Amino acid sequence: MNKRQTRSFAVISTAIATVVFLGLTVDSHRQFPKLTNAETITPEVTRGKDVWHAKNCINCHTLFGEGAYYAPDLTKISQLRGAPYLTAFLKDPGRFYDEQRHRRLMPNQNLSDEEIAALIAFFDWVANVDNQGWPPRPILVTGSSIPGTDLTLAQQDASGPGKADAALPPGARPIGGAEDPIAKGEALFRTASPACNACHSIAPGVNLAGPTLAGLASRAEQTMASADYKGSADSIEAYIRESIVSPSTYLHPGDMYSAGGTSFMPNTYAQSLTDEQLDQLVAYLATFK
Structure with a gap:
């Protein structure tokens, strides 16, 4: 091409790229209200966002993968943990983690009940934003290794179905x-x-x-034989299924797993999983002898 043709090509290419960029920008802004669930932003959600900033939560945590990486990403935390767990945790983090055992400590921010409720409402809104799958998975910060293997918990979690056999507990x-x-x-x-x-x-x-599931089958037998058990299960499989669909039937010892006689474990699996899927999940968990 001669100089005139080169100049024309550059000008036309730049114009086309500019039009495409502007079109994509306009289209993105058109979708923002739906993608961000803007209609669900209530005054309580806004108050929760203010608490998030006032307490400098982003100095340790991330949202949508952005922030500090000292502590877990909280993008989907309300879906992963649920309001009862988050409420108890935010009231007294020391019940769940301590510096000597876990080499880190979530500070007690001395949040009021109203601040906690608002923060959870903010987390609920964040969890329902269409973030296009980012971050791709929750960020784990534990470095605990799995006994008998060279895997960390994060590596175990990322190993995928059927690839963690070497990391299964003894007897699985x-x-x-x-x-x-x-x-x-x-x-x-x-x-x-x-x-x-x-x-x-x-x-x-x-x-x-939640408690480790290693040795779950053995613990199930012990629990059913104890005087504290008030459920109706008469087999390991029935006990595991009962624990999934009705987690408050038997509360695992330790105040970090329940409060006021209610388990922190979600009680929605009976609705979200089919009977066949529950049978499959029970069959897998029953292998942990």
Whole structure:
């Protein structure tokens, strides 16, 4: 091309790129109200956002993957943990973590009940923003290793269905092919909403928001034989299923798992999972002897 043709090409290309950019910008702004659920921004949500900023939560946590990386990303925290757990945690974080055991400490911000409710409302709004799948998964900050393996909990969580057999607790049955009910249950363990592995570890002695599931089958037998058990299960499988669909029937010892006789575990799995899926999840969890 000669100089005139080159100049014309550059001008036309720049004009086209500018038009495309402006069109995409306008289209993005057109979608923002729907993507961000703007109609659900209530005064309480706004108050929660103010609490988030006033307490400098972003100095340790991230939202949508943006912020500090010292503590977990909280984009989906209300879906992963639920309001009862978050309320108890924000009232007294020291019940859940301590500096000596976990090498970090969530400071007690001395939040009022109103501030906690507003902050949870803000988290609910954030969790329902269409963030196009970002961040791709919750950010784990624990560095605890799984006994007997070279995997960290974060690596275990990212290993995917059927790839964590080496990290299974002692006595757990290896997972078979994709059509194996146990394999399907293992996949559900990671993909149910909320995902079970967001709160439960399968490593012995590693308790997260919920108790470890290592040795679950053995503990189920002991629990059913104890005088404290008031449920109706008569087998390991029935006990595990009862624990999933009615988690407050038997409360695991320790005040970090329940409050006021109600388990922090969501009680929505009976509605979100089919009977077949529950059977698959129970079959998987029953392998943890």
